[in-house]
Amino acid sequence: MTNPILEIKNLKKSFGALKATDDVSITLNVGEIHALIGPNGAGKSTLIKQICGGLSSDSGSVIFNGKDLAGLDVAERAQLGLGRTFQISSVIMEFSALRNVMLAVQAFNGSSFRFFKNVRNDKVLVARAMEILSRVDLEKRAEISAAELSHGERRQLEIALALALEPKAFLLDEPMAGMGPEGSKRLISFLDELRKEAPILLIEHDMDAVFSLADRISVLVYGRVVASGTVDEIRANPAVREAYLGETA
Amino acid sequence: MASLSRESILNIFLTLAMVALPFVATAIDEPFYITLATRVAILGLAGVGLNLALGTGGLVSFGHAAFFGVGGYAAGILASHALNYTPIMESPFLIEGTNQMLIIWLVAIIASGIVAYLIGLLSLRTSGVYFIMITLAFAQMLYYFAISWPAYGGEDGLSIYVRNAFLGVNTLAPHGFYFICLGLLFGGIFLSATLKNSRFGAALQSARQNEERLSAVGVRPFNIKLTAFVISGMMTGLAGALFADLNRFVSPSMLSWHMSGEIMILVILGGVGRLYGPLAGAIIYILFEFIFGGMTEHWQFFLGLVLLGVVLFARGGVIGLIAGRARHD
Ligand SMILES: Nc1ncnc2c1ncn2[C@@H]1O[C@H](COP(=O)(O)OP(=O)(O)OP(=O)(O)O)[C@@H](O)[C@H]1O
Ligand SMILES: [Mg+2]
Numbered sequence: 001m002t003n004p005i006l007e008i009k010n011l012k013k014s015f016g017a018l019k020a021t022d023d024v025s026i027t028l029n030v031g032e033i034h035a036l037i038g039p040n041g042a043g044k045s046t047l048i049k050q051i052c053g054g055l056s057s058d059s060g061s062v063i064f065n066g067k068d069l070a071g072l073d074v075a076e077r078a079q080l081g082l083g084r085t086f087q088i089s090s091v092i093m094e095f096s097a098l099r100n101v102m103l104a105v106q107a108f109n110g111s112s113f114r115f116f117k118n119v120r121n122d123k124v125l126v127a128r129a130m131e132i133l134s135r136v137d138l139e140k141r142a143e144i145s146a147a148e149l150s151h152g153e154r155r156q157l158e159i160a161l162a163l164a165l166e167p168k169a170f171l172l173d174e175p176m177a178g179m180g181p182e183g184s185k186r187l188i189s190f191l192d193e194l195r196k197e198a199p200i201l202l203i204e205h206d207m208d209a210v211f212s213l214a215d216r217i218s219v220l221v222y223g224r225v226v227a228s229g230t231v232d233e234i235r236a237n238p239a240v241r242e243a244y245l246g247e248t249a
Numbered sequence: 250m251a252s253l254s255r256e257s258i259l260n261i262f263l264t265l266a267m268v269a270l271p272f273v274a275t276a277i278d279e280p281f282y283i284t285l286a287t288r289v290a291i292l293g294l295a296g297v298g299l300n301l302a303l304g305t306g307g308l309v310s311f312g313h314a315a316f317f318g319v320g321g322y323a324a325g326i327l328a329s330h331a332l333n334y335t336p337i338m339e340s341p342f343l344i345e346g347t348n349q350m351l352i353i354w355l356v357a358i359i360a361s362g363i364v365a366y367l368i369g370l371l372s373l374r375t376s377g378v379y380f381i382m383i384t385l386a387f388a389q390m391l392y393y394f395a396i397s398w399p400a401y402g403g404e405d406g407l408s409i410y411v412r413n414a415f416l417g418v419n420t421l422a423p424h425g426f427y428f429i430c431l432g433l434l435f436g437g438i439f440l441s442a443t444l445k446n447s448r449f450g451a452a453l454q455s456a457r458q459n460e461e462r463l464s465a466v467g468v469r470p471f472n473i474k475l476t477a478f479v480i481s482g483m484m485t486g487l488a489g490a491l492f493a494d495l496n497r498f499v500s501p502s503m504l505s506w507h508m509s510g511e512i513m514i515l516v517i518l519g520g521v522g523r524l525y526g527p528l529a530g531a532i533i534y535i536l537f538e539f540i541f542g543g544m545t546e547h548w549q550f551f552l553g554l555v556l557l558g559v560v561l562f563a564r565g566g567v568i569g570l571i572a573g574r575a576r577h578d
Contacts, residue, residue: 074461
């Protein structure tokens with residue numbers, strides 16, 4: 001029945017005495033959105049970094065598409081199909097939105113060692129990048145440099161960069177943060193469709209988004225998964241309500 | 250076509266001025282100006298090499314004298330063997346000297362490329378101040394090696410006596426050699442522009458601005474930077490070979506940190522990351538040396554003041570001052 005594309009097994013990471021990831025095991029199945037929620041400092045971004053290879057784990061394993069990712073670096077994991085977005089937008093500031101996406105497309109094609117052709121005249125590259133920009137409603141802002149994009153537009157660009165990699169799984173670290181209500185609404189319906197292309201591990205503080213999108217929710221507190229289940233189960237879980245939703249049960 | 254930017258106009262002006270210069274020098278009977286201009290072209294090319302690493306790739310190499318010197322010694326060693334009719338080595342196979350510039354350039358480019366590869370391999374794992382220090386240390390290592398290597402003159406250096414040959418050009422005539430150097434300078438500038446606009450250039454500029462993003466899209470920044478560092482070293486190495494031919498002399502000073510500093514200073518003066526920055530910087534550098542060097546031994550002090558001014562008030566160097574901020578797209 002379920003068929004995990006991403007399997008995280010007993011992952012651990014300590015920063016000195018702080019256990020940022022404390023024996024975390026979660027899976028991401030084909031076709032689903034698995035939301036990861038938890039208070040600030042719970043270790044959500046740390047977990048994403050461990051999955052993507054930016055941070056080494058003390059122990060445990062990450063299995064992606066049947067392959068153990070141990071020993072692979074960030075670039076290799078991205079090539080295997082892990083498409084992530086950053087909690088704080090991380091784009092090439094001097095490049096236009098278009099050239100940012102063109103970089104991701106060329107990376108996806110494995111063609112960064114071409115030295116002579118001017119990328120601006122590379123019709124295939126430009127066309128593909130424009131196509132992706134229009135998916136996130138940025139095609140009108142294609143020529144604007146990333147530094148001049150609004151905060152929300154940069155969040156959209158983050159997603160475009162992940163889309164360009166045609167990933168087998170998305171890891172989205174608070175994509176709604178700072179989007180504004182209108183932007184969030186559009187993003188929710190976008191992600192709703194996106195899960196058909198590839199499953200999404202979604203970190204999000206916006207509870208409306210989480211409850212309307214998630215197939216499953218896991219709750220992380222102090223680096224531990226304290227609860228995991230369907231939306232209704234998590235809503236009803238008294239421990240979650242106390243620890244995270246800020247209610248006394 | 251869109252209207253030319255101020256920077257393009259400035260670049261065209263500099264190009265034309267460099268082409269016209271020897272004719273003017275001849276007309277006013279100042280052949281020495283051609284020698285000065287040849288120095289400008291050669292140091293400019295060395296700067297163009299550094300600028301690819303420093304400006305486009307953000308790699309603050311304080312060891313580019315290593316490549317300059319290796320290129321210089323490649324020229325010096327090949328030429329001195331050719332003059333003495335002694336082979337460089339006989340076993341396991343025979344390698345003879347040559348006075349053909351084309352071969353000398355090729356050897357200089359390959360040798361400095363290999364050195365850049367090795368230095369890059371070890372230093373590009375680090376960044377920031379450590380990268381500066383490691384590149385400096387490697388270049389100094391080569392400097393001390395050259396000093397203590399008696400076979401090729403050690404501390405005293407190595408003389409070439411006659412200028413090497415290039416196809417049918419009379420390289421001993423100032424015009425001939427000048428235009429060879431100028432051609433290579435513009436070749437280097439053209440190559441830099443081409444690389445910057447290519448897919449590789451996009452990756453390199455990304456490596457400078459945001460390595461995290463570059464790896465997240467699946468490109469290893471290290472590989473990109475190493476490739477750029479090698480190309481950069483090759484260009485500076487070629488300049489070193491020309492410099493040896495200009496002076497008809499090679500010495501360990503070509504490898505010293507002063508030389509690294511000189512190349513870096515002219516890039517900063519002209520404008521880091523600007524296509525014609527190294528040329529503009531070399532012009533200013535040589536002018537200062539020529540004008541104030543004749544008046545006072547302390548001309549470098551005045552150059553230092555100008556450098557300070559540029560660093561504090563004109564981050565885009567002279568090109569930035571005249572043409573405004575760099576355009577990005
Ligand atoms: N490189 C690091 N060195 C030391 N401590 C770190 C490091 N990175 C994260 N931490 C700590 O680990 C804990 C988890 O941080 P993390 O960023 O993963 O939290 P988060 O769940 O993403 O929080 P938020 O919702 O605020 O984004 C925090 O206490 C943080 O201070
Ligand atoms: Mg976080």
